[in-house]
Amino acid sequence: MSFRLEMRENASVGLRLGVSLGAGIVALLLVAIPVLFAGGSPLTAYGLMVQGAFGSMFALSETLNRATPLILTGLAAAVAFRAKLWNIGAEGQLYIGALAAVLVGSGLLQMPPALLIPTVMIAGFLAGGMMMVIPTLIKQRFGADEVVITLLLNFIVILFVQMLVEGPLKDPLAMGWPQSVPLLAEAKLPKLLPRLRMHWGLITGVVAAIVLWVMVRKTVLGFEIRAVGENKAAARFAGIPVDKTMLKVALISGGLAGLAGVGEVAGVKGYLSADLSPGFGYSGIVVAMLAGLSPIGTVIAAIFIAAVFVGADSMSRATGISNYVADLVVALSLLCVLVGSFFLRFRLRYDRKLEA
Amino acid sequence: MTDIPASALLSLENITKRFGPLVANDGISLSLQRGEILALLGENGAGKTTLMNILFGHYVQDEGVVRVAGKNGLETLPSGSPGAALAAGVGMVHQHFTLAENLSGLANIRLGTEALLSLGRASAARRKIEQIIAESGLTVDLDRRVADLTVGEKQRVEILKALYRDAKVLILDEPTAVLTPQEADGLFVVLRRLAANGLGVIFISHKLGEVLAISNRILVLRAGRKAGELVSATADRRAIADLMVGKAVAEVTRAPAKPGAALMAFDKVSLRQGASRQSLRKVSFELRAGEIVGLAGVSGNGQAGIAALISGLAVPSEGELLLYGKPIHRADPRALVAAGVARMPEDRQHDGVVGTMSVADNIAIEEVRSPAFSRSGWLDRKAMRARAQSAIAAYDVRCLGPDAEARLLSGGNVQKLILARVLEREPRVILANQPTRGLDVGAQAEVHRRIIAARDRGAAVMVISEDLDELFALSDRFLVAHEGEITDAGPAEGLDRSTIGLLMAGHSAAAEGLAS
Numbered sequence: 044m045s046f047r048l049e050m051r052e053n054a055s056v057g058l059r060l061g062v063s064l065g066a067g068i069v070a071l072l073l074v075a076i077p078v079l080f081a082g083g084s085p086l087t088a089y090g091l092m093v094q095g096a097f098g099s100m101f102a103l104s105e106t107l108n109r110a111t112p113l114i115l116t117g118l119a120a121a122v123a124f125r126a127k128l129w130n131i132g133a134e135g136q137l138y139i140g141a142l143a144a145v146l147v148g149s150g151l152l153q154m155p156p157a158l159l160i161p162t163v164m165i166a167g168f169l170a171g172g173m174m175m176v177i178p179t180l181i182k183q184r185f186g187a188d189e190v191v192i193t194l195l196l197n198f199i200v201i202l203f204v205q206m207l208v209e210g211p212l213k214d215p216l217a218m219g220w221p222q223s224v225p226l227l228a229e230a231k232l233p234k235l236l237p238r239l240r241m242h243w244g245l246i247t248g249v250v251a252a253i254v255l256w257v258m259v260r261k262t263v264l265g266f267e268i269r270a271v272g273e274n275k276a277a278a279r280f281a282g283i284p285v286d287k288t289m290l291k292v293a294l295i296s297g298g299l300a301g302l303a304g305v306g307e308v309a310g311v312k313g314y315l316s317a318d319l320s321p322g323f324g325y326s327g328i329v330v331a332m333l334a335g336l337s338p339i340g341t342v343i344a345a346i347f348i349a350a351v352f353v354g355a356d357s358m359s360r361a362t363g364i365s366n367y368v369a370d371l372v373v374a375l376s377l378l379c380v381l382v383g384s385f386f387l388r389f390r391l392r393y394d395r396k397l398e399a
Numbered sequence: 400m401t402d403i404p405a406s407a408l409l410s411l412e413n414i415t416k417r418f419g420p421l422v423a424n425d426g427i428s429l430s431l432q433r434g435e436i437l438a439l440l441g442e443n444g445a446g447k448t449t450l451m452n453i454l455f456g457h458y459v460q461d462e463g464v465v466r467v468a469g470k471n472g473l474e475t476l477p478s479g480s481p482g483a484a485l486a487a488g489v490g491m492v493h494q495h496f497t498l499a500e501n502l503s504g505l506a507n508i509r510l511g512t513e514a515l516l517s518l519g520r521a522s523a524a525r526r527k528i529e530q531i532i533a534e535s536g537l538t539v540d541l542d543r544r545v546a547d548l549t550v551g552e553k554q555r556v557e558i559l560k561a562l563y564r565d566a567k568v569l570i571l572d573e574p575t576a577v578l579t580p581q582e583a584d585g586l587f588v589v590l591r592r593l594a595a596n597g598l599g600v601i602f603i604s605h606k607l608g609e610v611l612a613i614s615n616r617i618l619v620l621r622a623g624r625k626a627g628e629l630v631s632a633t634a635d636r637r638a639i640a641d642l643m644v645g646k647a648v649a650e651v652t653r654a655p656a657k658p659g660a661a662l663m664a665f666d667k668v669s670l671r672q673g674a675s676r677q678s679l680r681k682v683s684f685e686l687r688a689g690e691i692v693g694l695a696g697v698s699g700n701g702q703a704g705i706a707a708l709i710s711g712l713a714v715p716s717e718g719e720l721l722l723y724g725k726p727i728h729r730a731d732p733r734a735l736v737a738a739g740v741a742r743m744p745e746d747r748q749h750d751g752v753v754g755t756m757s758v759a760d761n762i763a764i765e766e767v768r769s770p771a772f773s774r775s776g777w778l779d780r781k782a783m784r785a786r787a788q789s790a791i792a793a794y795d796v797r798c799l800g801p802d803a804e805a806r807l808l809s810g811g812n813v814q815k816l817i818l819a820r821v822l823e824r825e826p827r828v829i830l831a832n833q834p835t836r837g838l839d840v841g842a843q844a845e846v847h848r849r850i851i852a853a854r855d856r857g858a859a860v861m862v863i864s865e866d867l868d869e870l871f872a873l874s875d876r877f878l879v880a881h882e883g884e885i886t887d888a889g890p891a892e893g894l895d896r897s898t899i900g901l902l903m904a905g906h907s908a909a910a911e912g913l914a915s
């Protein structure tokens with residue numbers, strides 16, 4: 044009697060979904076162990092987490108507020124990874140998008156909200172997009188690895204933003220805090236409900252996911268992105284402009300990350316500072332991987348990750364167990380997805396027969 | 400169990416494998432003796448590769464058992480485990496190679512059998528491999544990176560890899576499809592020698608001539624079933640072909656060409672960019688309407704450059720390439736396709752199809768931006784499916800339908816898909832690069848018929864092939880490539896294999912007394 048691994052010929056959609064779901068559940072189960080060591084009861088802890096994330100309108104709003112940038116950075120990673128363009132720079136693109144929003148929306152242009160908000164968003168999208176288009180051009184011209192460029196750019200951008208908010212962009216009325224001049228009221232994204240932090244960025248994220256989903260399945264551009272991502276040589280032979288398609292992907296990917304930055308300044312904070320994002324760009328990669336790079340899945344995965352963070356904060360306040368639990372759940376989910384994708388390629392078989 | 404002789408190495412009993420509604424193998428049995436070379440024949444999609452993948456543990460059969468000779472006679476091989484198959488002495492060289500390109504041949508051979516860091520044993524391993532090389536004649540430079548080896552050398556590394564693991568049974572899936580005729584002859588010498596030492600060989604091929612020459616026994620599959628078994632010494636081509644197809648294969652005939660205007664012309668074209676096997680030196684020739692031009696030559700003498708130029712992947716470094724009298728300045732495959740140029744890539748798995756996309760997608764891929772398949776940026780899925788449906792029917796592409804992923808098609812059926820893609824739109828210029836590589840005899844005849852029909856319709860055709868029989872069957876005029884230069888050998892009548900052979904070896908046309 045033995046267990047054996049077998050190669051799978053095909054993996055069904057249901058199986059892919061199951062793997063993502065299973066990964067989340069297994070991660071939560073594994074995290075029960077440290078919770079036990081910390082002297083808490085896992086059931087109570089998870090109960091509190093669920094309550095903290097979804098238990099009230101306020102909790103739900105906090106979770107969705109947190110999910111908003113993750114949806115956009117998740118989509119940024121998903122669309123790029125589809126095309127085998129390894130954008131690790133969503134963090135930097137987010138900051139550049141936020142910076143563009145501040146530059147355009149803090150007094151440079153005077154317009155009614157109906158015009159200013161779209162303008163700010165387009166500016167953030169284009170700025171974030173350029174932050175990915177340039178590394179892609181460098182890759183195409185000089186063969187430099189985009190992983191390295193985009194990763195390093197994250198640090199450069201954050202230092203640059205830090206310099207700006209402590210210098211030329213510094214708000215003289217902020218009592219010395221390193222933060223930028225505030226956005227005009229006309230540039231701010233309206234809240235979805237009164238007294239709750241959720242804002243229109245969430246709608247932007249969901250719409251972006253639907254647009255991407257439709258784009259991949261129904262449009263020529265989506266067709267070309269898939270072809271380039273799956274087999275560059277065949278795509279080139281068939282006449283698909285590979286470099287151009289990659290640049291389009293880069294613009295979309297960086298642009299989505301830029302929009303995440305716009306949402307944070309125009310929807311939540313109202314100004315730019317160097318601690319705008321607690322790593323939304325990097326978490327977006329986890330979100331995209333959890334979602335198996337599917338746009339709609341990205342929305343769900345982003346809400347899951349956001350719920351883990353928000354729920355863990357509230358659980359930690361109630362029980363004294365550290366909210367690092369959230370980081371553990373997220374990291375383990377990613378690991379579980381990677382292990383799970385192994386089961387997309389192989390299946391475990393149980394042999395009753397004895398060896399002949 | 401049954402009446403299997405004592406020297407049996409291997410027996411497959413009643414193997415059945417289904418993929419959804421498709422029965423790829425249907426109750427197939429076969430046995431193999433020590434020192435025997437068994438040829439596995441059958442149409443494209445008959446189930447040859449599937450059967451070998453089951454034997455090697457890549458696929459799990461739905462029914463039936465595999466037995467391999469062990470200490471206690473034939474022992475059942477656990478299904479679905481390449482590790483167990485390797486341990487039992489089954490080695491496989493796949494239709495598409497599975498080597499790590501950036502490692503040396505030596506590292507590739509040892510990969511998976513031992514920790515690569517065990518430096519101490521490296522010399523022992525090397526000695527063993529060198530001994531195998533000496534015994535078998537599989538000469539390779541073990542220290543070269545695999546990426547820098549020729550196709551033939553890569554294949555030798557694959558075979559060495561199997562022998563290094565003490566294979567008793569060696570499976571070769573269409574090994575000669577990618578070899579030059581010279582390399583193929585070398586392979587046969589090696590195989591005969593290995594068989595003489597007791598190795599059992601299963602050899603898949605579509606080339607009846609070589610099958611008759613090399614094998615002891617022939618097993619024919621048809622539509623997943625065993626259609627018959629023949630002893631090679633007494634078999635003849637007709638009988639095998641009839642067994643494979645179930646009906647007689649009609650001879651392809653063609654009327655003399657009526658060449659018209661030049662549709663594509665190379666005017667002192669040189670090409671230097673890219674790999675050296677692409678480079679060309681001051682090449683001039685014309686492709687005329689209603690004429691098939693055969694390009695002969697040992698692989699690597701510039702054919703790749705000609706193909707890249709006609710495919711729109713490159714532009715001349717010097718000289719001019721004219722299409723319908725107008726020079727081409729930009730490498731733009733899409734523009735060429737739109738202008739009526741049909742291109743079949745040499746390496747169809749690599750350049751021809753996107754494996755994870757559907758058959759319908761792959762048929763539409765060259766023209767997704769044309770009004771035939773899209774409107775202002777939106778795909779016309781219905782038109783794509785309809786085209787795929789008719790292509791599948793017209794070209795007999797065996798697959799589960801327009802939505803099947805292209806990677807699931809058998810090798811020959813991928814080629815039919817590409818033919819369907821390029822020939823359906825009645826092209827005016829056709830580049831057929833190794834058009835029948837890996838195709839079964841029936842499909843080969845069908846492709847030849849379609850190419851000739853296109854010519855009769857007025858298309859200008861260039862056929863690049865390493866198979867001289869194919870070139871003589873198709874060509875109205877011959878060109879010969881040698882070290883990046885092209886010699887016009889003139890009309891096919893009055894040419895014979897030896898003249899072409901001399902030109903391929905680099906003897907000048909003038910010396911052979913030919914008009915140019």
Ligand SMILES: Nc1ncnc2c1ncn2[C@@H]1O[C@H](COP(=O)(O)OP(=O)(O)OP(=O)(O)O)[C@@H](O)[C@H]1O
Pocket residue numbers: 052053418421423441442443444445446447448449450797798799807808809810811812837
């Ligand atoms: N994983 C799979 N899923 C679905 N169908 C498959 C799969 N693998 C093979 N097939 C189908 O099974 C049939 C047999 O394929 P196989 O590759 O064995 O053919 P073959 O005899 O090797 O043909 P060729 O000479 O063209 O290489 C084909 O119709 C193929 O499309």
Ligand SMILES: [Mg+2]
Pocket residue numbers: 447448449494572809810
């Ligand atoms: Mg095959």
